[in-house]
Amino acid sequence: MATFVVTYTYSPDAERLDAVRPEHRAFLGALHEEGSVVVSGPLPPTGQAAAGALIVLEAEDETAALALLDDDPFRRDGLVVEATVRRWVPVIGSLAG
Numbered sequence: 001m002a003t004f005v006v007t008y009t010y011s012p013d014a015e016r017l018d019a020v021r022p023e024h025r026a027f028l029g030a031l032h033e034e035g036s037v038v039v040s041g042p043l044p045p046t047g048q049a050a051a052g053a054l055i056v057l058e059a060e061d062e063t064a065a066l067a068l069l070d071d072d073p074f075r076r077d078g079l080v081v082e083a084t085v086r087r088w089v090p091v092i093g094s095l096a097g
Contacts, residue, residue, distance in 0.1 A: 001058045002087055004065040008053040008074070009082040016079060023073040028055070036068050038095065062087065
Protein backbone atom coordinates (compact mmCIF):
# COMPACT_ATOMS: atom_id res chain seq x y z
CA MET A 1 0.00 0.00 0.00
CA ALA A 2 1.05 3.55 -0.68
CA THR A 3 -0.04 6.86 0.80
CA PHE A 4 -2.00 9.32 -1.34
CA VAL A 5 -3.25 12.85 -0.81
CA VAL A 6 -6.58 13.71 -2.38
CA THR A 7 -7.68 17.32 -2.54
CA TYR A 8 -11.23 18.40 -3.20
CA THR A 9 -12.45 21.76 -4.40
CA TYR A 10 -16.04 22.25 -3.30
CA SER A 11 -18.99 23.75 -5.08
CA PRO A 12 -19.85 27.25 -3.84
CA ASP A 13 -23.31 25.97 -2.83
CA ALA A 14 -22.85 26.28 0.95
CA GLU A 15 -26.46 25.31 1.70
CA ARG A 16 -26.19 21.97 -0.10
CA LEU A 17 -22.74 21.31 1.38
CA ASP A 18 -24.16 21.85 4.87
CA ALA A 19 -27.10 19.54 4.16
CA VAL A 20 -24.93 16.66 2.90
CA ARG A 21 -21.96 17.16 5.27
CA PRO A 22 -23.14 14.69 7.97
CA GLU A 23 -23.45 11.90 5.39
CA HIS A 24 -20.08 12.86 3.85
CA ARG A 25 -18.38 12.72 7.25
CA ALA A 26 -20.01 9.39 8.10
CA PHE A 27 -18.77 7.98 4.78
CA LEU A 28 -15.19 9.12 5.42
CA GLY A 29 -15.44 7.95 9.03
CA ALA A 30 -16.33 4.46 7.83
CA LEU A 31 -13.31 4.47 5.50
CA HIS A 32 -11.17 5.53 8.46
CA GLU A 33 -12.54 2.65 10.55
CA GLU A 34 -11.65 0.28 7.67
CA GLY A 35 -8.10 1.67 7.64
CA SER A 36 -8.20 3.36 4.22
CA VAL A 37 -8.50 6.99 5.33
CA VAL A 38 -5.63 8.10 7.55
CA VAL A 39 -6.86 11.63 8.17
CA SER A 40 -9.11 14.17 6.50
CA GLY A 41 -10.40 17.64 7.05
CA PRO A 42 -11.63 20.81 5.38
CA LEU A 43 -9.48 23.38 3.62
CA PRO A 44 -11.08 26.74 4.40
CA PRO A 45 -11.40 29.19 1.52
CA THR A 46 -8.76 31.84 0.97
CA GLY A 47 -8.58 34.87 -1.29
CA GLN A 48 -7.08 32.63 -3.99
CA ALA A 49 -8.76 29.27 -3.41
CA ALA A 50 -12.28 27.96 -2.90
CA ALA A 51 -13.20 25.81 0.09
CA GLY A 52 -12.27 22.16 -0.20
CA ALA A 53 -10.77 19.25 1.68
CA LEU A 54 -7.58 17.27 2.07
CA ILE A 55 -7.84 13.52 2.50
CA VAL A 56 -4.83 11.29 3.22
CA LEU A 57 -5.45 7.65 2.44
CA GLU A 58 -3.80 4.31 1.79
CA ALA A 59 -4.35 2.57 -1.55
CA GLU A 60 -2.62 0.48 -4.18
CA ASP A 61 -2.38 3.29 -6.75
CA GLU A 62 -3.91 6.62 -7.78
CA THR A 63 -6.86 4.97 -9.51
CA ALA A 64 -7.68 2.91 -6.42
CA ALA A 65 -7.32 5.98 -4.19
CA LEU A 66 -9.95 7.91 -6.15
CA ALA A 67 -12.14 4.81 -6.47
CA LEU A 68 -12.33 4.62 -2.66
CA LEU A 69 -14.05 8.00 -2.79
CA ASP A 70 -16.47 7.23 -5.65
CA ASP A 71 -19.40 6.87 -3.26
CA ASP A 72 -18.60 9.97 -1.22
CA PRO A 73 -21.93 11.82 -0.88
CA PHE A 74 -20.25 15.11 -1.78
CA ARG A 75 -19.00 13.60 -5.05
CA ARG A 76 -22.26 11.75 -5.70
CA ASP A 77 -24.25 14.98 -5.32
CA GLY A 78 -21.92 17.04 -7.53
CA LEU A 79 -20.54 19.10 -4.66
CA VAL A 80 -16.91 18.34 -5.54
CA VAL A 81 -16.01 20.37 -8.61
CA GLU A 82 -12.44 19.07 -8.73
CA ALA A 83 -10.64 16.13 -7.13
CA THR A 84 -6.91 15.61 -7.50
CA VAL A 85 -4.81 12.72 -6.27
CA ARG A 86 -1.10 12.48 -5.76
CA ARG A 87 1.19 9.93 -4.13
CA TRP A 88 2.78 11.23 -0.95
CA VAL A 89 5.86 9.89 0.82
CA PRO A 90 5.99 11.16 4.42
CA VAL A 91 9.53 11.04 5.82
CA ILE A 92 9.18 13.03 9.05
CA GLY A 93 6.46 12.81 11.67
CA SER A 94 3.93 10.30 12.89
CA LEU A 95 2.97 9.19 9.36
CA ALA A 96 6.55 8.55 8.24
CA GLY A 97 7.26 4.96 7.30
